[in-house]
Amino acid sequence: MPSIAPALLAWYDREAADFPWRRTHDAYAVWLSEIMLQQTQVETVIPYYERFLAAFPTVQALADAPLDTVLKRWEGLGYYSRARNLHRAAQIVAQEMGGNFPSTADELEKLPGIGRYTAGAISSIAFGQRAPVLDGNVIRVFARLTDLNTEVTQNAVKMKLWTLAEDWLPAERAGDYNQALMELGRTVCKPRNPLCGICPIQAHCAAFTNGTQNERPVKAKKAPVPHYDVAAGVIWNDVGQLLIAQRPLKGLLGGLWEFPGGKQEQGETLPECLKRELREELAIEVEVEDLFTVVHHGFTHFKITLHAFMCRYRSGAPQKIGVHDWAWVSVNELDQYSFGKADREVIAALNARKTMLL
DNA sequence: AAAGCGGGGAG
DNA sequence: CTCCCAGCTTT
Secondary structure, eight states, X not given: OOOSHHHHHHHHHHHOOOOGGGGOOOHHHXXXXXXXXXXXXHHHXXXXXXXXXXXXXXXXXXXXXXXXXXXXXXXXSSOTHHHHHHHHHHHHHHHHSTTOOOOSHHHHTTSTTOOHHHHHHHXXXXXXXXXXXXXXXXXXXXXXXXXXXXXXXXXXXXXXXXXXXXXXXXXXXXXXXXXXXHHHHHHTSOSSSOOGGGOTTGGGOHHHHHTOGGGOSBOOOOOOOOEEEEEEEEEEOTXXXXXXXXXXXXXXXXXXXXXXXXXXXXXXXXXHHHHHHHHHHHOOEEEEEXXXXXXXXXXXXXXXXXXXXXXXXXXXXXXXXXXXXXXXXXXXXXXXXXXXXXXXXXXXXXXXXXXXXX
16 A cells, blocks of 8 residues: 555645644643543643643643642543543653653653553654554544454454554654544544545545445444442531542542542432441441432443432541541532532532522 | 543453 | 453534
8 A cells, every 4th residue: 555644744734723732842741632632532632731731831840739739630531540640750750850751652651641652642743753653543544544344442453553553654754644643533534424525545545445434443332331329428517518528549530529428239228328338438427318419420331320418417527448538628618629520510509509599 | 322532450 | 461440522
């Protein structure tokens, strides 16, 4: 197959969108954008990227910031381990590398949060190294170019695609070529209804020739996700403060704050579940009062219905048993803490009620 | 309701 | 080295 690079680069030179991270080759800025762009669409990332860079303009500033401050800037973006790894990597670069990112993909990949894709992206875009990338966009473009009829989730198939990414990489402008491939996948070679009529490399595309572009890439069927009911407490003390808890630093929503509670078990009511969870995780006793609000929320491997109950604190100094930390705070102070989306909806309901009462 | 999107870490 | 885990947006 003749090289796709000339047509792709010419298209990119004409059509490339003007994203904020494309106005710089600063490794810190490129790194930040690539971490944010993992698992997250471009349009979502832009405002987070700009606010984050304004708050932490240099890798040193990020390294010096407390983790809580970093998580607060990440709030709502999801996959919070990215923020924790970003913070750790910033400290390594600032403290052990004199503030300079390594330039090769192999060295970059040793930093937390940087895998093969991100290492290739940073080294090619920020440092002009001839390193390949393979993200979901590139997988889709390649699966169509080669009319690949095997499941792209299979490891052997992924390895083959990495080899293609390496083999087709041009000698010059590897960073632009990589970005062009991903941009093509995002805007033209889209998951559904690809715009083959305006594709600059249509002439190279086996799927287009065979009319199979809508069947590529082949993906395995996903198992249906389970559903759980979760009870959470909006727990008030006698001076009008709320008890919030910080989740353990590892795992789901790691390091984020929440209204404490947990999953309903077989044969227990939601108020019973809530009282049990509060004993298990904080060693406190509460009076469960009215159901306050119900929130539906989806995660990768399951979905939840969150039932938030108004509660009155009764006894027991909170203990850090199943939580990383806890705090009594006023409603107005809630915005200073990082919460996941579902708990943010509970807070929105609290603010709405407060507004109604005024 | 379902699809889309990379890396860490346990086993 | 595999397999399992992981949040939110868009369609």
